[in-house]
Amino acid sequence: MRLRNKPWAKDMINENLDLISVHPDSMQGKWQSKFEKEQPLFLEVGSGKGRFITELAKQNPQNNYIAMEVQEGAIALLLKKQVENRLPNLQLLLDNGSKLTELFGENEIDGLYLNFSDPWPKTRHEKRRLTYKAFLSQYQVVLKDDGYIRFKTDNQGLFEYSLISMNNFGMKFDELSLDLHNNEQFNQDNIQTEYEEKFSKKGFRINYLKAHFES
Ligand SMILES: C[S@@+](CC[C@H](N)C(=O)[O-])C[C@H]1O[C@@H](n2cnc3c(N)ncnc32)[C@H](O)[C@@H]1O
Structure with a gap:
């Protein structure tokens, strides 16, 4: 998903550096200092326009959340929401998920969310x-020993790939559904992302898993 450049995005980001970090180079192990309270810290990589993380942060004031996004045009839309909401437990991060170990300290994160990640179907990608x-x-x-990953996607190919990749890595699966919206147990607290709403309305089933690393 490539979003059009937004001429106002840069100014909005520069005016709100208390709400968003832009390619920071010295935050490793210090993210809690960005929040009002020190409390469990959760990260979403690839937040897009950010409805999911905004709602999650509203519903869970007992946790802190970081929304990470590589596209300025996408995170600017999330920032617009956060400028209105000013949720004290939500921080934004403009950077690439491929740099996580440079951006976060060891064991700094309690849980990680991947929602409707780009599928990159070509083998070379x-x-x-x-x-x-x-x-x-x-x-x-970056995850604590008892930390976990929650992953949702409508993309069958990416889901199958991810199951194999995680399994080969030695991860263990705690929750799994090939049809999240019709799973009473796992769908109970589900917050739909922008992509999730769009693709489930088109009839796509939503795949979901929760997994952890073996320590
Ligand atoms: C298909 S969109 C899904 C957005 C949102 N999670 C949703 O479900 O509506 C995937 C998002 O992940 C972001 N993304 C892809 N690769 C990324 C990376 N390496 N680091 C951070 N964000 C990334 C893209 O810019 C895009 O906004």
């Missing part, structure tokens, strides 16, 4: 998939 082994090894470093 495998390394860009957010469930490729090089990403998993970074998630393992």
Whole structure:
């Protein structure tokens, strides 16, 4: 998903550097200092326009959340929401998920969300998939020992790939559904992302898993 450039985005970002970090180079192990309260810290990689993380942060004031997004045009739309809401437990991060171990300290994150990640279907683009082994090894470093990953996608190919990639990495699966919206147990607290709403309305089933690394 490439969003059109937004002429206002840069100014809005520069005026709100208390709400968003832009390619920071010295935040490793210090993210809690960005929040009002020190409390469990969760990260979403690839937040897009950010409805999911905004709603999650509203519903869970007992946690802190970081929304990470590589596209300025997408995170600017999330920033617009956060400028209105000013949720004290939500921070934005403009950067690439491929740099997680430079951006976060070891064991700094309690849980990680991947929602409707770009599928990169061509084999030559495998390394860009957010469930490729090089990403998993970074998630393992920044997640606490009892941390977890929650992953949702409508894309069957990416889901199958991710199951194999995580399994080959030695991860263990705690929850799994090939039809999240019709799963009473896992759908109970589900917050739909922009992509999720769009594709489930078109009739696509939503795949979901929760997994952790073996320590
Ligand atoms: C298909 S969109 C889904 C957006 C949102 N999660 C949703 O479900 O509506 C995938 C998003 O992930 C972002 N993304 C892709 N690769 C990324 C990376 N390496 N680091 C951070 N964000 C990334 C893209 O810019 C895009 O906004």
